[in-house]
Amino acid sequence: MPLFKRNPFGHILFLKKWLIRIFGIVSHGRYRKFNNLQIEGSENLKNLPDSGVLFIANHQTYFADVAAMYHVFNASLSGRDDSIKNIGYIWKPKLNVYFVAAGETMRAGLLPKIFAYMGSVSIERTWRSGGKDVKRQVKNSDISNIGKAIKDGWVITFPQGTTTPFRPIRRGTAHIIKTYKPVVVPIVIDGFRRSFDKKGLNIKKRNVLQSMVIKEPLDIDYENETVAEIVTKIEYAIEQHPSFLKVLSVKQLEELTKEEEELNKKREFWS
Template sequence: MGILKKNPFGHYLFIKKWLIRIFGVLSHRRYRGFNELKIEGSEIIKNLPDNNVLFVSNHQTYFADVTAMFHVFNAALSGRVDSIKNVGYLWQPKLNIYYVAAKETMNAGFLTRMMAYAGAVSVERTWREKGKEVQREVNPDDHKNIGIALKDGWVITFPQGTTKPFKPIRKGTAHIIKQYKPVVIPIVIDGFRRSFDKKGLRIRKKGILQSFQIKEPLVIDYENESVEEIVEKLEYAIEQHPSFLKVIPREALEVMEELNKTRTWDYEGEY
């Protein structure tokens, strides 16, 4: 890889590689040390095409979620199944992994700007800005940039656009799926909002089980399924459809959030 080689967004891959290595080393013990990340389904990652893959996931923190995905994906590509043991898998990371993030968040400071360089596709929120409700049209350049990222590699998105559970899926993700026809891989995570603060930068509690489930690709009829049908399929896939509240009452979720209880796990591995 030439030292001056860039990705489609003009970012130097040499710099991006070192940022992923540095952030990866600094964050590794957050998932395998202070807390433990239980992974399921990572064998799916190894068999995916090199590009036009869209990962859709529920969202619990601004940055810890996507950081875990960089760990899991690169570990799986290096041959580790359901494990991120030994951070050496980040020495040669996959450099065409991107994640969709709010432009406002990624421009908030020096640290977030560096994290953005590591792979963010920044988009303008159409419904909120600086903590206030707004109404604006979708910026067509945002969809275009997501398409560019898909053409180049893998894209991670959180289609609810918020860390609050059971909020509606934004239709923009379904439009992107219909337009670019990516392989869609659902991911369901849990334990992150108990482990970290809302931004996912500060550890709130140690000894928490963090779960990370990768599911089989969704079967989607890109031409004939409606946006609404795809939205509903996404809600079920990432376990955020309102029907899940009948299994886990909202009141129970609120109590769990309030008490921030530690989840136990019979992990016997060695860091």
């Protein structure tokens, strides 16, 4: 590989590789030492094409969810089954993995900017900005950048657009699926909200069982299924349909999240 070869977004792959290696080594203990990540379905990754894949997942933290997926993807592609033991897999990471994230999040400090270089497809939220509700048009450049990333490799997106559970699926994800026709792979995660703060940088609690279930690709009729039908299919696939809400109401969950955020303010980085 030429030393200064770049991806479609202009990022130098040699630099990206080393960033993934370094942060992979630093973060590995968060899923193997401080807490344990239980993985199911990693065999579903091995037969996927090298590009044209869209992963849809529920969202619990800003960064820890994506970091865990980077570990699982690379471990699986190196031959490990449902395991991220032995960090050696990170030496040859898959470099065409991207994740969709809010631009304001990825610009908020040096660390997020480094994470962005590792694979962020930054978009501007149409419904919220600077902590306030807004209403604005989707930027065509954002959509085309997501399409560019799908064409080049694997893309992770969180179709609810928030870490709050059981929020509605953003219809834009369904439009992207109909437009670019990717292989759509659902992922369901749990435990990250309990073990990390909202940003996914500070360890909030140790000895938490984190889980990641990688499901088989969805069967989607790109031409004939409506956006609404795809949205419903996504809700069920990532287990965020209201029918999964059996014990706590959304309001109760929001109250718990607020309590957790207050506690997180007292935590130290890499605690």
